[in-house]
Amino acid sequence: MSERTKTTQSLGNPNLIRKAPENFLSQETIAEINQHGADETRRGFLRKSFMAALGGVGAAGSGLALANPQGDPAILEKQIWQTTLGKNVATEPYGTPSIYEKNLIRRESPGLTRVSAASVAFTPLQGLFGIITPNGLHFERHHQGWYNIDPNKHRLMINGLVKNEKVFTMNDLLRLPSVSRIHFIECGANTGLEWGNVAVPTVQYTHGMLSCCEFTGVPLSTLLDICGADLKKGKYILAEGGDGSGMTRTISMEMALDDVIVAWGMNGEMLRPENGFPLRLVVPGVQGVSWVKWLRRLEVGDMKYATKDEAIHYIDLMPDGLHRQYTSIQECKSVITTPSGGQQLFDKGYYNVSGLAWSGRGKIKRVDVSFDGGNNWRTARLETPILTKALTRFNIDWVWDGSPTIMQSRAIDDTGYVQPTIRQLRAVRGTRSIYHNNAIQSWKVDTNGEVSNVQVG
Amino acid sequence: MKPIFASALVATVIFSSSAAHAQSAQATPAASKPKPYMNMGRNATPAEVAAWDIDVRPDFKGLPPGSGSVSKGQGIWEQKCASCHGTFGESNEVFTPIAGGTTKDDVKTGRVASLTSEKQPQRTTIMKVATISTLWDYVYRAMPWNAPRTLTVDETYALVAFMLNLSEVVPDDFVLSNKNIAQVQGMMPNRNGMTQKHGLWTVKGTPDVKNTACMSNCAQHVAIGSVLPDYARNAHNNLAEQNREYGPYRGVDTTKPPLSALPAAGMMMVSTASAAAPKAAGPADLFKKENCSACHAPAAKLVGPSIADVANKYKGVANAQAILEKKVKAGGAGVWGAIPMPAQPQLSDADNKTLVQWMLNGGK
Numbered sequence: 002m003s004e005r006t007k008t009t010q011s012l013g014n015p016n017l018i019r020k021a022p023e024n025f026l027s028q029e030t031i032a033e034i035n036q037h038g039a040d041e042t043r044r045g046f047l048r049k050s051f052m053a054a055l056g057g058v059g060a061a062g063s064g065l066a067l068a069n070p071q072g073d074p075a076i077l078e079k080q081i082w083q084t085t086l087g088k089n090v091a092t093e094p095y096g097t098p099s100i101y102e103k104n105l106i107r108r109e110s111p112g113l114t115r116v117s118a119a120s121v122a123f124t125p126l127q128g129l130f131g132i133i134t135p136n137g138l139h140f141e142r143h144h145q146g147w148y149n150i151d152p153n154k155h156r157l158m159i160n161g162l163v164k165n166e167k168v169f170t171m172n173d174l175l176r177l178p179s180v181s182r183i184h185f186i187e188c189g190a191n192t193g194l195e196w197g198n199v200a201v202p203t204v205q206y207t208h209g210m211l212s213c214c215e216f217t218g219v220p221l222s223t224l225l226d227i228c229g230a231d232l233k234k235g236k237y238i239l240a241e242g243g244d245g246s247g248m249t250r251t252i253s254m255e256m257a258l259d260d261v262i263v264a265w266g267m268n269g270e271m272l273r274p275e276n277g278f279p280l281r282l283v284v285p286g287v288q289g290v291s292w293v294k295w296l297r298r299l300e301v302g303d304m305k306y307a308t309k310d311e312a313i314h315y316i317d318l319m320p321d322g323l324h325r326q327y328t329s330i331q332e333c334k335s336v337i338t339t340p341s342g343g344q345q346l347f348d349k350g351y352y353n354v355s356g357l358a359w360s361g362r363g364k365i366k367r368v369d370v371s372f373d374g375g376n377n378w379r380t381a382r383l384e385t386p387i388l389t390k391a392l393t394r395f396n397i398d399w400v401w402d403g404s405p406t407i408m409q410s411r412a413i414d415d416t417g418y419v420q421p422t423i424r425q426l427r428a429v430r431g432t433r434s435i436y437h438n439n440a441i442q443s444w445k446v447d448t449n450g451e452v453s454n455v456q457v458g
Numbered sequence: 459m460k461p462i463f464a465s466a467l468v469a470t471v472i473f474s475s476s477a478a479h480a481q482s483a484q485a486t487p488a489a490s491k492p493k494p495y496m497n498m499g500r501n502a503t504p505a506e507v508a509a510w511d512i513d514v515r516p517d518f519k520g521l522p523p524g525s526g527s528v529s530k531g532q533g534i535w536e537q538k539c540a541s542c543h544g545t546f547g548e549s550n551e552v553f554t555p556i557a558g559g560t561t562k563d564d565v566k567t568g569r570v571a572s573l574t575s576e577k578q579p580q581r582t583t584i585m586k587v588a589t590i591s592t593l594w595d596y597v598y599r600a601m602p603w604n605a606p607r608t609l610t611v612d613e614t615y616a617l618v619a620f621m622l623n624l625s626e627v628v629p630d631d632f633v634l635s636n637k638n639i640a641q642v643q644g645m646m647p648n649r650n651g652m653t654q655k656h657g658l659w660t661v662k663g664t665p666d667v668k669n670t671a672c673m674s675n676c677a678q679h680v681a682i683g684s685v686l687p688d689y690a691r692n693a694h695n696n697l698a699e700q701n702r703e704y705g706p707y708r709g710v711d712t713t714k715p716p717l718s719a720l721p722a723a724g725m726m727m728v729s730t731a732s733a734a735a736p737k738a739a740g741p742a743d744l745f746k747k748e749n750c751s752a753c754h755a756p757a758a759k760l761v762g763p764s765i766a767d768v769a770n771k772y773k774g775v776a777n778a779q780a781i782l783e784k785k786v787k788a789g790g791a792g793v794w795g796a797i798p799m800p801a802q803p804q805l806s807d808a809d810n811k812t813l814v815q816w817m818l819n820g821g822k
Contacts, residue, residue: 374680
């Protein structure tokens with residue numbers, strides 16, 4: 002008997018899969034009972050709500066068998082928001098997510114680093130929709146902590162091989178002709194914990210050093226033009242941050258003139274302080290460390306600068322002991338975000354499986370999804386917009402029959418590059434790299450509906 | 459009035475949305491158009507450029523004149539650096555170690571031999587860094603970690619000298635200066651250990667891996683090689699609280715027993731082809747494939763004991779084979795330290811037997 006047959010049979014146990022009881026009491030009701038106790042009316046309400054919730058247990062999907070033959074108390078009972086006056090406009094002048102969304106926040110991975118000022122807070126990809134990352138959830142990675150820099154005191158200096166070494170204030174920069182473009186940003190170490198073996202449970206921790214926003218700013222080429230950059234000798238640009246680490250990275254002049262932006266806007270508002278307010282570099286397709294935050298200086302030069310984060314870190318150790326320096330491009334990659342590791346399916350039946358694909362070399366052309374560990378593949382639906390060097394959302398139909406399943410997604414970009422397996426990547430780069438792991442991710446759905454992070458092969 | 463206004467509005471919306479989605483990459487305006495913003499910004503003064511232009515390149519452009527001795531460096535190190543990096547740059551408590559893993563031979567060859575060795579548990583800064591300018595630049599711009607840019611030029615020379623002394627690159631009485639720094643560059647242990655030959659610097663670069671988009675019957679046998687150990691189940695706290703509380707995909711309650719303890723779990727393998735069996739591999743391959751090498755090295759202690767240590771401990775112990783087979787399968791803790799060995803329920807009895815035999819034989 003094959004493994005597959007064995008576990009399919011064990012599904013005979015009806016207790017394995019349960020419909021989750023809904024949160025049948027509203028926050029307001031809980032608060033009311035806490036404050037005033039449970040009188041007869043409130044007790045009656047509790048009983049009814051609880052029975053209704055229990056009625057859902059074991060029932061399948063939307064064809065819910067109701068405990069109350071009259072119908073659903075969410076419909077039959079008058080809700081507090083239907084019968085009382087709601088809050089005033091501008092009670093939340095900048096706005097915050099619903100209190101029912103409190104679980105989806107940036108999180109640190111415990112034990113990843115010893116000091117939180119040089120650490121990472123991951124984007125909760127498992128709960129996001131579309132391709133835009135909300136500004137409050139854009140991942141954070143700092144090398145020496147962040148400051149709320151006073152924009153009135155912030156300056157951008159351009160020096161080196163230019164006709165005029167110049168200083169720009171934020172007032173100057175905001176007057177210049179600007180562009181707005183949607184691009185992904187991914188840390189070179191994203192998925193780096195998985196080079197050796199499975200290390201973390203959820204997509205937030207495996208892939209959450211990934212975000213995608215509409216950035217607004219002045220093209221770097223415009224600033225280089227204004228300063229009269231020497232495009233013959235000046236082949237490289239050093240970008241330097243205004244934080245304690247004075248983060249520095251070399252950018253090629255080719256990219257600088259192509260699509261690099263000196264940006265202040267992110268999704269319609271100014272950058273958040275954690276993401277470089279008031280100014281950061283946007284280097285589409287290139288790992289996040291080059292998107293220098295709190296950008297204060299750009300130097301045009303004739304050689305690469307060998308700064309710490311391109312000479313010692315963000316480099317790849319090859320099996321022959323050589324390190325690769327200046328690795329930059331984030332190659333084509335994808336991941337299924339729902340369902341993903343650490344999630345639970347409570348029922349068999351139809352699911353929309355959804356995920357993200359991106360390529361630092363261009364546009365996503367196709368995404369295939371496998372539900373049997375990579376043996377057979379189906380092509381997913383790509384949602385628009387499909388933009389260059391931006392996240393692309395994909396969806397695919399899936400009917401779960403309750404048997405164990407290994408899900409994978411595989412992206413193809415418009416250069417024809419097909420996202421590799423971890424085995425193929427290891428064959429070239431060995432297992433001791435940290436950075437630039439763009440391997441196919443596998444999620445296993447067990448017979449009890451629990452989804453977990455696994456590596457195939 | 460009204461209809462005209464409406465149609466104009468529609469036209470504008472259509473135009474702007476298509477423009478946004480096209481994400482035109484025209485960074486510079488066409489050359490023929492006037493550029494009314496060309497005089498924006500003001501010229502930087504020499505003092506301003508000097509204040510901010512602190513980077514030091516591999517050709518030492520930007521390096522200010524100065525000097526510092528190893529012994530002076532040691533004094534500053536103990537005061538300002540040792541609390542994070544350890545007295546000998548060996549600490550792994552806050553950041554990865556600075557020194558260690560290099561030899562006098564490496565100074566001769568310019569290639570750090572331990573970078574290819576499984577015995578070296580950590581890559582230290584001196585093992586990796588190829589250019590002394592990189593060290594100098596970073597210490598000066600960003601150290602000490604909690605008080606960046608408070609070191610003087612001479613203190614920076616002294617600290618770099620001390621780090622290289624810790625690594626046996628320069629002698630105890632050495633004084634590093636802008637005059638001899640190029641010579642010291644010629645002694646950097648990993649100066650020849652870098653390559654820029656790869657496809658990840660430009661968009662047009664050639665990728666390492668060429669995968670094909672096979673659509674059906676692509677993998678005859680699908681085996682899970684690695685899973686999150688049960689003891690790490692709740693290491694990221696309760697995943698139920700890190701997901702939306704409604705909708706089809708909720709978080710798993712990781713305060714509850716692990717997957718393997720639940721009925722019908724333990725599906726470590728899903729066979730997609732009826733007759734395909736995995737190829738028999740040698741014990742060393744098996745050791746790697748089962749990820750034992752993530753924690754155990756042949757002769758050095760990593761997370762767990764070395765194979766040699768295990769072989770020595772069980773030399774002459776009756777039933778060693780049976781004891782260890784049980785331990786590998788069920789996991790355990792306490793014999794070699796506090797970090798538990800995760801259970802390996804995916805191992806077949808035959809593979810387990812092979813692995814234990816091989817380990818008891820010292821990995822031969």
